[in-house]
Amino acid sequence: MGARERSIAAVPLSVAAVLPLALAAQLYWHHRLPAPSASATELAAPPPRPVLEVAAAGDRTSFAKVLMLRLQAFDNQPGISIPFRALDYSRVIAWLGAILRLDERAAYPLLAAARLYGEVPEPAKQRMMLEFVHEEFLKDPNRRWPWMAHAVFVARHRLHDMPLALRYADALATHVTDTRVPSWVTQMNIFVRVDMGETEAAKVLLGGLLESGRVTDPAERRFLMRRLEELERSGGK
Amino acid sequence: MWRQTKTIAGFTALEARRGRLLRLMAATLLAAFLLSEIAAAASVTESNAIRLAFLASTLRVAAVFVVAAFIAGSIAREQADKGSEMVLSLPLPRHVYYLGKLAGFAVIAVVIVVLYALLVALHSPFTQALLWAASLLCELLIIVAFTLLCSFTFAQVPVVLSAVAAFYLLSRTMEAIRLMSRGPLVDATEPSSRLIAAIVDGIAYALPDLGRFTPTDWLVYQSGGIGELVGIAAQTTIYVTLLVAAGLFDLYRRNF
Numbered sequence: 001m002g003a004r005e006r007s008i009a010a011v012p013l014s015v016a017a018v019l020p021l022a023l024a025a026q027l028y029w030h031h032r033l034p035a036p037s038a039s040a041t042e043l044a045a046p047p048p049r050p051v052l053e054v055a056a057a058g059d060r061t062s063f064a065k066v067l068m069l070r071l072q073a074f075d076n077q078p079g080i081s082i083p084f085r086a087l088d089y090s091r092v093i094a095w096l097g098a099i100l101r102l103d104e105r106a107a108y109p110l111l112a113a114a115r116l117y118g119e120v121p122e123p124a125k126q127r128m129m130l131e132f133v134h135e136e137f138l139k140d141p142n143r144r145w146p147w148m149a150h151a152v153f154v155a156r157h158r159l160h161d162m163p164l165a166l167r168y169a170d171a172l173a174t175h176v177t178d179t180r181v182p183s184w185v186t187q188m189n190i191f192v193r194v195d196m197g198e199t200e201a202a203k204v205l206l207g208g209l210l211e212s213g214r215v216t217d218p219a220e221r222r223f224l225m226r227r228l229e230e231l232e233r234s235g236g237k
Numbered sequence: 238m239w240r241q242t243k244t245i246a247g248f249t250a251l252e253a254r255r256g257r258l259l260r261l262m263a264a265t266l267l268a269a270f271l272l273s274e275i276a277a278a279a280s281v282t283e284s285n286a287i288r289l290a291f292l293a294s295t296l297r298v299a300a301v302f303v304v305a306a307f308i309a310g311s312i313a314r315e316q317a318d319k320g321s322e323m324v325l326s327l328p329l330p331r332h333v334y335y336l337g338k339l340a341g342f343a344v345i346a347v348v349i350v351v352l353y354a355l356l357v358a359l360h361s362p363f364t365q366a367l368l369w370a371a372s373l374l375c376e377l378l379i380i381v382a383f384t385l386l387c388s389f390t391f392a393q394v395p396v397v398l399s400a401v402a403a404f405y406l407l408s409r410t411m412e413a414i415r416l417m418s419r420g421p422l423v424d425a426t427e428p429s430s431r432l433i434a435a436i437v438d439g440i441a442y443a444l445p446d447l448g449r450f451t452p453t454d455w456l457v458y459q460s461g462g463i464g465e466l467v468g469i470a471a472q473t474t475i476y477v478t479l480l481v482a483a484g485l486f487d488l489y490r491r492n493f
Binding site for chain 1: 272275276278279287332412413415416441442443445446471472475476478479482483485486489490491492
């Protein structure tokens with residue numbers, strides 16, 4: 001027994017009796033409570049921007065990261081798993097937009113939009129997400145082009161919506177101006193046109209691209225020249 | 238015995254007045270009020286619901302923090318000044334001293350709840366504000382008893398506040414933790430998963446289910462009822478009794 005402790009006999013009988021009785025009462029009380037049941041919580045709309053700014057307490061970047069993880073984990077609520085496609089996509093988009101407003105350089109919301117929420121097997125929801133990526137891309141094309149390029153891929157290969165793929169590819173060709181961006185990004189519209197059978201238009205674009213001098217890599221120039229020759233040989237068919 | 242308990246409780250409450258606790262309460266009230274007004278002003282719709290949600294959740298956390306910090310500081314100061322040793326050297330049973338302290342801190346909790354509930358009642362139906370206040374008082378009484386137990390056991394303010402914070406967070410989130418321990422991502426055939434779920438259940442048995450206390454939707458959706466409050470009061474009675482018995486057991490065994 002330590003020097004700072006007295007014997008248990010020093011504890012009055014009433015206290016010594018109440019302790020196990022209270023513990024038994026607590027165990028009984030807990031036992032008679034209904035077992036916790038899992039219920040899916042609906043994704044609420046994000047709070048207005050000023051509220052998020054206040055809640056961020058001056059650290060918008062960290063707060064945006066926390067919000068993104070919370071949103072991404074929303075499909076796995078305690079005790080229950082909700083498919084992404086069951087989520088209200090207008091609210092998911094509102095959250096992604098709110099997170100981007102807090103941290104404009106973040107890539108995560110656009111990555112999640114294009115590769116996570118944009119790949120559910122529901123075309124209407126995929127289109128909503130691709131449109132969100134397109135709108136956000138237009139605000140900062142030289143930084144956000146990777147997600148727009150992925151949107152072209154989803155529109156072309158998942159949705160099989162070639163006009164939509166072309167619209168997004170044209171947006172890439174028109175708005176991306178940074179020379180450090182790989183040239184295939186701005187050439188996507190040419191190949192989408194080829195796939196669509198618009199070979200004449202593709203020829204014009206490809207010829208214009210080679211003429212412009214923007215393609216400087218010799219191997220890339222050779223590759224594009226070969227494609228142009230193939231198009232010319234096919235006679236615009 | 239009652240007179241002695243009342244005297245100790247009176248001095249404890251007096252310390253709160255002299256320690257400018259009222260000013261701290263007023264500051265937290267003002268901060269919660271401003272935060273809720275900013276949130277309401279920024280909202281497009283349901284502005285009163287947003288105001289109430291911000292107000293209720295901020296005040297609830299503030300009340301827990303203010304009460305716990307005051308008790309931890311008060312007991313630590315008294316032990317450093319040898320005040321508790323002086324009182325216990327008097328012909329006074331230890332339980333009178335302990336219950337007097339508990340009663341004094343409970344009075345402070347009542348004052349906090351009344352002040353905070355008055356602000357909440359400005360924006361919600363009176364009966365719902367009353368139910369919310371009663372539930373908040375129950376929550377604070379558990380915090381008072383737990384902080385008092387920890388303060389006599391650990392004596393160091395940072396340790397006491399850490400223990401209270403852990404207890405509060407765990408008690409509030411226990412239901413979600415129990416669900417996650419059996420959630421869809423857990424392989425129920427694994428012995429380790431079953432062991433973890435059993436440990437989580439065991440911890441849940443020893444904690445009050447604070448997740449059912451003081452829900453904001455009582456104020457926002459006027460969904461509170463006396464039936465729920467009775468359950469909360471019963472859980473409070475059982476848990477405060479358990480904590481007080483544990484505190485007295487510890488106090489009676491201690492050599493000063």
